[in-house]
Amino acid sequence: MIAAMLKVMVLGVCRDRGALAMAFVLPPLIFVVFAAIFSGTSGTEMRLKVAVVDEVRSDETTRLMDAIANEPSLRMHALANQSQQSLREAVAYGNADVGLIIAGALTQDGEQSPIVIVADAGRSMAGPILSGHVQRLIASQLPGVALRRLIPSVDMLSGGLTSQQRAQLISSTDEMNTADNSKSITVGESGAGLFRMEVLDGRGNVTVSYYAGAVAVMFLLFSAMQGAASLIEERSSGIMDRLAVGAAGTDVVVASKFLFLTLQGLLQVGLIFVIAWIVYDVALLPHLMPWLATTVFASAAAAGLALFMASACTSRQQANTISSFLVLVASAVGGSMVPRFMMPPWLQDIGWLTPNAWAIEAYQGALWRGENTWALLTFLWPLALVAVVSLLCAFALSRYRLRLG
Amino acid sequence: MxxxxxxxxxxxxxxxxxxxxxxxxxxxxxxxxxxxxxxxxxxxxxxxxxxxxxxxxxxxxxxxxxxxxxxxxxxxxxxxxxxxxxxxxxxxxxxxxxxxxxxxxxxxxxxxxxxxxxxxxxxxxxxxxxxxxxxxxxxxxxxxxxxxxxxxxxxxxxxxxxxxxxxxxxxxxxxxxxxxxxxxxxxxxxxxxxxxxxxxxxxxxxxxxxxxxxxxxxxxxGPPAQLLEEAFGTQREVLVELRAPALIRTQQVLRRIGFVEHPTGMEWRLMIDATAQKQTELTRALHRTDLEIKEVRFRAPGLDSLFSQITGSDRLP
Known part of the structure; x- marks a missing residue:
């Protein structure tokens, strides 16, 4: 008897492509995607995009620039012009994850650190990561610089170096810099005053504003998929058949669902951001219009995609399976779970194929960088395109399905 | 309207x-x-x-x-x-x-x-x-x-x-x-x-x-009554309801006579000319077989009979 029941279950899975995919294809696929994302955030695959400005242009700084450019765990972002302002803009707008300004001779003494690392508060951890890389590069490629910066300390602790001793030390460290060093040395004391960290402040709480946007988009997609599945029920319950002979037709049904899901999304996201504003001081009110524009476009994109999905699927179960998979993957790759700059570059590129990435960037632009709606169009037009194209596909597929019966 | x-x-x-x-x-x-x-x-x-x-x-x-x-x-x-x-x-x-x-x-x-x-x-x-x-x-x-x-x-x-x-x-x-x-x-x-x-x-x-x-x-x-009249005239339909399915041999005999089997196998139907004498003779003959008969009924044929005749099916819908 158990064998008979077992056979029923086995045949049930084998003959149901959705169940088969859910049981054996999706788990490893999701694992691969998530492993790639989360291992990238802590492993060697994370490659920060760095904007660099060298205002000194000495042999040492040029060598450091070359070392940074050749460092596999860093990517260079080319600036339109080599200015501090241009670098800060690139970091603030997310074109570069972090910036590095060489403002003085690497060996100079004094209160001002020669290297300034510029990070956006939203990606503040990129600063320490870069400083770690640069310290390592200096230690391995320019060890003399590190030692030279220790001379004042040695001078003080030893009760004063003679001018001859000082000259000898300087000469030795210069030789170390120019020699082909295969050995590196460890530099202590945060690069011995070599770095200064500058964090670009936006408005309000950047982490909360990031995750408010990130979570909002993910739930927009989830709830839109859920809502759009009613299209499948209407098809299977004969409601679509009834409407097909009426004045409405299927287009009215799809269009009204699109409108509803967009409005529902607007309210949903609104609630999330109101809480973020009240509890976490996210700067919502000063940027209401750009926020509203972003939310409308993101909701419309989610609604369009969900209706397209519902039109394409033949059963609610199939729609649930596929949409759960797609939303999870899109949210992971698009930055709803982990900021995209922490992912390997190839995943960051794939991330642009998801509405999550565009919406999150738009929310960051609106609430953190304080951009106006016009400036946000760069991020909004892909969302609008997704909304329009997927809605048209949903119209066409719904008509086609009705014809198929 | x-x-x-x-x-x-x-x-x-x-x-x-x-x-x-x-x-x-x-x-x-x-x-x-x-x-x-x-x-x-x-x-x-x-x-x-x-x-x-x-x-x-x-x-x-x-x-x-x-x-x-x-x-x-x-x-x-x-x-x-x-x-x-x-x-x-x-x-x-x-x-x-x-x-x-x-x-x-x-x-x-x-x-x-x-x-x-x-x-x-x-x-x-x-x-x-x-x-x-x-x-x-x-x-x-x-x-x-x-x-x-x-x-x-x-x-x-x-x-x-x-x-x-x-x-x-x-x-x-x-x-x-x-x-x-x-x-x-x-x-x-x-x-x-x-x-x-x-x-x-x-x-x-x-x-x-x-x-x-x-x-x-x-x-x-056309109107159901008219279609039935045209198809069956004065014929009556015999419905034989069984307590148990007929033996294979008996089924063959029934089919040869012109009986049509219901999908359940528990009911057989036949069109006959509707004289009272024929009805009585048929009922007696059926009871003499090895069929476990529950009931024998005679009725005016319905659309199901016509459907069976038109589709040429040996089974009723």
Whole structure:
């Protein structure tokens, strides 16, 4: 008897492509995607995009620039012009994850650190990561610089170096810099005053504003998929058949669902951001219009995609399976779970194929960088395109399905 | 809707309709006319093309050849399609809405304004006897009541042609009779009704005309009584109900005599000339066999008998 029941279950899975995919294809696929994302955030695959400005242009700084450019765990972002302002803009707008300004001779003494690392508060951890890389590069490629910066300390602790001793030390460290060093040395004391960290402040709480946007988009997609599945029920319950002979037709049904899901999304996201504003001081009110524009476009994109999905699927179960998979993957790759700059570059590129990435960037632009709606169009037009194209596909597929019966 | 007076105008006219799917011809030179106040029962085995015919009438399948007109207009025109009220086989309603809310929604979706829907609501409710359940949720209704709402939602825009696809599936006898009354009432008001059904008893009791769809054409068609008269004349049908299936050998004998077996294997039927002497002789003969007979009945043949004869099936539907 158990064998008979077992056979029923086995045949049930084998003959149901959705169940088969859910049981054996999706788990490893999701694992691969998530492993790639989360291992990238802590492993060697994370490659920060760095904007660099060298205002000194000495042999040492040029060598450091070359070392940074050749460092596999860093990517260079080319600036339109080599200015501090241009670098800060690139970091603030997310074109570069972090910036590095060489403002003085690497060996100079004094209160001002020669290297300034510029990070956006939203990606503040990129600063320490870069400083770690640069310290390592200096230690391995320019060890003399590190030692030279220790001379004042040695001078003080030893009760004063003679001018001859000082000259000898300087000469030795210069030789170390120019020699082909295969050995590196460890530099202590945060690069011995070599770095200064500058964090670009936006408005309000950047982490909360990031995750408010990130979570909002993910739930927009989830709830839109859920809502759009009613299209499948209407098809299977004969409601679509009834409407097909009426004045409405299927287009009215799809269009009204699109409108509803967009409005529902607007309210949903609104609630999330109101809480973020009240509890976490996210700067919502000063940027209401750009926020509203972003939310409308993101909701419309989610609604369009969900209706397209519902039109394409033949059963609610199939729609649930596929949409759960797609939303999870899109949210992971698009930055709803982990900021995209922490992912390997190839995943960051794939991330642009998801509405999550565009919406999150738009929310960051609106609430953190304080951009106006016009400036946000760069991020909004892909969302609008997704909304329009997927809605048209949903119209066409719904008509086609009705014809198929 | 106008009350029926004098000559009935044709509402649905189908002529020379031909539908093919690839090499398979489903409907071939099909003709059909349904007039005001007529309830036409479309009968036929599964796969005969009933659904294709309905979908073509509703404009959902492209007309390949032939003509279809609804109230004098080609069915390719949207206005003509709007003259149709479709009652799908499924309960095509929003379960989480009340009866009245459903009707409001479907009224608006059928092209009526708010005001028109408000006016149409009492008519639809009254025609389907739904007034007492207006504020009940559809999911809370029994099958019979849901079927009534299903019909009400299709008549809000006062169509000229009502197409019902198996409207009484899964309902009990009382609910079925009530639904028949509802449909008859609508037809009395001048609505032309096309009823696709497998329920031959229903077709016989409810329809003014029936047509058997087979091999792509509707033939024969006409009033049920007339069709039965033409097919069987004065013949009576013998129904032999068994307590246990007949032995194979006995089954062979019964088939040779002309008996037709019901799918359950517990009932056999035969048409005979209806003299009292023959009936008595047959009953005696049956009791002398090894059949475990529960009951032997004689009755006037119904559409099920005709269906069996037309389709040439050795089994009844």
């Amino acid at each position: 106008d009350a029926m007076v004098g000559i009935r105008k044709p509402v649905l006219q189908v002529a020379d309709l031909r539908i093919s799917y690839g090499a398979r011809t489903v409907l071939s030179e099909l003709g059909l006319t349904i007039s005001e106040g007529e309830i036409f029962g479309l009968l036929g085995p599964n796969g005969a093309g009933k659904t294709s015919l309905i979908r073509t009438i509703c404009g959902r399948v492209k007309l390949q050849s032939g003509r279809i007109s609804i109230s004098g207009q080609s069915n390719t025109k949207r206005a003509a399609i709007r003259c149709i009220g479709l009652v799908p086989q499924e309960i095509a309603l929003y379960q989480h809405l009340t009866v009245q809310e459903n009707l409001m929604v479907f009224g608006r979706l059928s092209g009526l304004s708010h005001k028109q829907t408000d006016l149409a609501l009492p008519f639809a409710m009254s025609a389907t006897k739904l007034e007492s359940r207006a504020n009940d949720y559809v999911h809370a209704l029994s099958g019979g009541w849901k079927r009534r709402v299903n019909i009400a939602a299709a008549i809000l825009h006062q169509p000229r042609l009502l197409i019902l696809d198996e409207p009484t599936v899964g309902v009990d006898i009382d609910a079925r009779n009530t639904l028949h009354e509802v449909i008859r009432g609508l037809s009395r008001n001048g609505l032309a009704v096309l009823l696709a059904t497998h329920d031959l008893d229903q077709a016989q009791t409810l329809c003014t005309n029936v047509g058997f769809l087979r091999n792509g054409v509707i033939a024969p068609s």
